[in-house]
Each structure stands twice: as structure tokens, then as C-alpha cells.
Amino acid sequence: MTRPSRARVDLDALRHNYSLARRMHGGRALAVIKANAYGHGAVRCAEALQDHADGFAVAFLEEAVALRAGGIEGPILVLEGLFDAAELKAARTLNLWIVVHQEAQLRMIENDRVFDHLEVWLKADSGMGRAGFALADMPSAYARLQATGKVSNITLMTHFARADEPGSDATSRQVAAFNAATAALLGDRSLSNSAGILQWPSARRDWSRPGILLYGADPVPQRGAGEGGDEQLRPVMTLESEVFAVRTLQSGDALGYGGGFVATEPTRIGLIAIGYADGYPRLATTGTPVAVDGTITRVVGRASMDMLTIDLSRHPGSGIGSRVELWGRHVPVNEVARCAGTISYELLCNVKRVSIIDETGIDKAWDRCAAKEDVGNAPITKRRAAA
Numbered sequence: 210m211t212r213p214s215r216a217r218v219d220l221d222a223l224r225h226n227y228s229l230a231r232r233m234h235g236g237r238a239l240a241v242i243k244a245n246a247y248g249h250g251a252v253r254c255a256e257a258l259q260d261h262a263d264g265f266a267v268a269f270l271e272e273a274v275a276l277r278a279g280g281i282e283g284p285i286l287v288l289e290g291l292f293d294a295a296e297l298k299a300a301r302t303l304n305l306w307i308v309v310h311q312e313a314q315l316r317m318i319e320n321d322r323v324f325d326h327l328e329v330w331l332k333a334d335s336g337m338g339r340a341g342f343a344l345a346d347m348p349s350a351y352a353r354l355q356a357t358g359k360v361s362n363i364t365l366m367t368h369f370a371r372a373d374e375p376g377s378d379a380t381s382r383q384v385a386a387f388n389a390a391t392a393a394l395l396g397d398r399s400l401s402n403s404a405g406i407l408q409w410p411s412a413r414r415d416w417s418r419p420g421i422l423l424y425g426a427d428p429v430p431q432r433g434a435g436e437g438g439d440e441q442l443r444p445v446m447t448l449e450s451e452v453f454a455v456r457t458l459q460s461g462d463a464l465g466y467g468g469g470f471v472a473t474e475p476t477r478i479g480l481i482a483i484g485y486a487d488g489y490p491r492l493a494t495t496g497t498p499v500a501v502d503g504t505i506t507r508v509v510g511r512a513s514m515d516m517l518t519i520d521l522s523r524h525p526g527s528g529i530g531s532r533v534e535l536w537g538r539h540v541p542v543n544e545v546a547r548c549a550g551t552i553s554y555e556l557l558c559n560v561k562r563v564s565i566i567d568e569t570g571i572d573k574a575w576d577r578c579a580a581k582e583d584v585g586n587a588p589i590t591k592r593r594a595a596a
Contacts, residue, residue: 424444451532
């Protein structure tokens with residue numbers, strides 16, 4: 210018997226969420242599919258969006274290489290930029306767009322001997338404090354890129370630190386600072402991440418960069434229905450398993466590692482074939498919601514490496530073979546994250562050791578990169594075809 214743990218990926222929901230983000234923001238939108246599309250399968254998600262998206266964004270070169278090896282065409286922006294001259298050569302070969310956010314990357318282009326037409330996104334640090342040129346240095350960095358004769362287009366960008374906090378004025382201050390620092394510079398602008406799209410109309414420019422919202426997790430859950438009207442984000446991943454054993458605890462019986470749950474009455478327990486080694490959060494507390502046969506119940510006790518225990522006391526019709534949704538349509542991933550003291554991004558990115566099934570119903574080991582080849586003398590990873 211195959212272990213009954215699956216991540217079902219709804220590609221129609223992915224397309225819906227992209228269209229909603231693009232419509233809300235206006236202009237063009239790069240679908241951010243870094244980190245294996247936040248755990249959903251980067252190549253497959255890119256394939257599903259290829260006829261819809263204006264382009265894609267990934268974190269680093271090897272992620273872009275996997276998309277190109279998987280047949281993905283069109284713009285791909287490398288958000289971290291490049292680490293050395295060999296990567297610049299590979300990026301040129303693969304026709305990638307690159308972010309330049311620090312002096313070493315700028316010098317890399319200046320010192321390169323090839324004169325071609327690079328697409329560069331020049332990043333400003335408007336208040337994130339992590340990556341990007343100081344605002345005062347943006348005009349000189351821009352002028353130096355132009356002076357190389359190697360750059361065909363420059364898009365100006367920044368990243369928000371607190372766009373998911375509606376009550377903070379930090380985003381408004383970042384927008385104002387970016388506007389002032391780049392007022393004299395020509396080119397498209399890109400400010401909004403997912404939270405910026407949903408929460409900050411003043412930050413909408415030529416390009417947006419939707420990430421987590423593509424996968425149906427609202428980065429600003431406290432905002433309510435918001436501007437999207439009746440069209441809401443749809444969860445793309447449903448993480449599910451099954452009950453494979455049942456037992457009854459008596460009053461006073463302890464359950465699991467640490468004995469953190471002690472029954473106060475006879476309690477029917479279902480054992481679920483999933484655990485923290487599969488990506489379910491170990492810190493999910495007793496009371497974290499799960500759905501069994503479509504009805505909400507709760508986690509009890511501590512998640513183990515391979516197993517999880519849930520309360521079936523009020524579900525007499527459920528038992529061995531019952532379907533359990535860990536998150537998805539009935540159980541918002543944001544709520545599971547809240548109970549575990551983390552964020553939905555981490556939960557989705559950490560899913561592993563489960564079958565991944567898309568709308569075709571075919572189990573695919575998506576984007577398991579194995580074979581290596583050389584492009585432009587830079588090591589890259591090639592997507593392995595899944596049986």
C-alpha cells in the first residue's frame with residue numbers, strides 16, 4: 210500500500226490568483242516562483258502560467274536554469290542577482306533578466322568584456338535594510354550602468370519591509386523615499402510584492418511581483434475581503450493524508466512525546482500518516498484545526514516525525530481510511546501557521562516526502578534536480594524527468 214499522503218495542486222486556482230493580482234495592481238506582473246514555487250513545483254506552475262504571466266521571478270541562477278531546462282520561455286528575473294562572472298555568462302546565454310543591488314554586481318557588468326543588451330533591475334534600499342543601493346547612490350549606480358553600453362533597459366525596484374502591517378506607515382515612507390530618490394531617472398518601476406498589491410494602492414507602478422498570494426495564502430489576513438470584491442484568493446495546495454489507526458484514550462491517559470496532551474474524558478484518537486519530516490509543523494499546538502471527511506476537528510498532542518494524532522471523539526463515522534485535510538479549502542494554511550507560531554510561506558516551502566498531484570491526477574516528482582551540465586561555464590542543474 211502506498212503511503213496516503215499527498216499535496217494536491219490546483220492549477221486553475223493558481224491561474225485565478227495570478228489574474229486577480231494582475232488586475233488589482235494593473236500594469237504587468239512577474240509571477241514569483243522561487244523556492245520550487247513555494248513548494249508547489251516551479252516548472253509545473255510556470256507551465257500553467259506561461260500563457261498568462263508577463264514573466265517569472267526566481268531567487269538565484271539555478272532556479273532559472275531549471276525553468277529554461279523545463280521549456281519555460283519568456284522573461285525570468287533573478288532576484289538575488291549574480292554571484293560571479295561565470296553566472297553573468299550563463300545568464301546571458303539563457304536570456305535572463307538580472308537584479309543589481311550592490312557594488313560588486315555593478316562592477317561585474319562594468320568589467321565584463323562582452324557588449325550586449327542586458328535587462329537590469331536596479332534595486333534601491335528604501336527602508337528594508339537588507340539589499341539594495343542606498344537611495345543617495347541610486348543616480349550614480351544608474352549612470353554607471355548606462356555608461357557601460359551593455360544595458361538595454363533599466364527597471365527601478367525596491368522591496369517593502371512591513372507591507373503586511375496595515376497599521377504601519379513604514380510602507381508609505383518607503384514609497385515616498387523611493388519616489389524622491391528616483392524622480393530624475395527614466396525607466397519602469399516595481400515596488401509591490403504580494404502585500405503591496407493587496408494593501409497599498411499608492412505603491413502600484415509598472416510591474417508587480419506577486420509571490421505568496423499566487424498560492425492562495427493572504428499575506429495580510431487581517432485585511433478581510435478587501436479590494437478584491439467577491440473574487441477571493443483560492444488555495445492552490447491541499448495537503449492531505451488518511452487515518453490509518455484508531456484508539457481510545459481513557460481519562461488521565463497521556464498522548465505522544467512529552468505527554469503534553471492528557472485526556473480528561475474518553476477520547477477517540479486517529480493516527481494520521483504525516484509528520485514534521487513531511488513539512489507539517491512540529492510546533493502546531495493542540496487545537497490546531499484539521500478537517501476529517503470535510504468536517505473540522507483538532508490536532509491533539511505533539512506532531513511526530515512521521516505521524517500526527519487528531520481528535521475523532523465527535524466524528525463517530527470517521528475511522529481508518531478517512532481523508533484528513535491538513536490545510537487547503539477547509540483549513541486555511543494561515544490558520545495552521547498561526548497555531549504553530551510561524552507563517553504560511555514556511556509551511557508551504559517545507560512540504561516534502563509526499564506525492565504531488567496536479568489537475569491531471571498524475572503523481573509527479575516535480576523539479577527534482579539531479580543531472581548537471583555546463584552553460585556558459587557555470588554549473589547548473591537540469592530538471593530530471595519524472596516517471
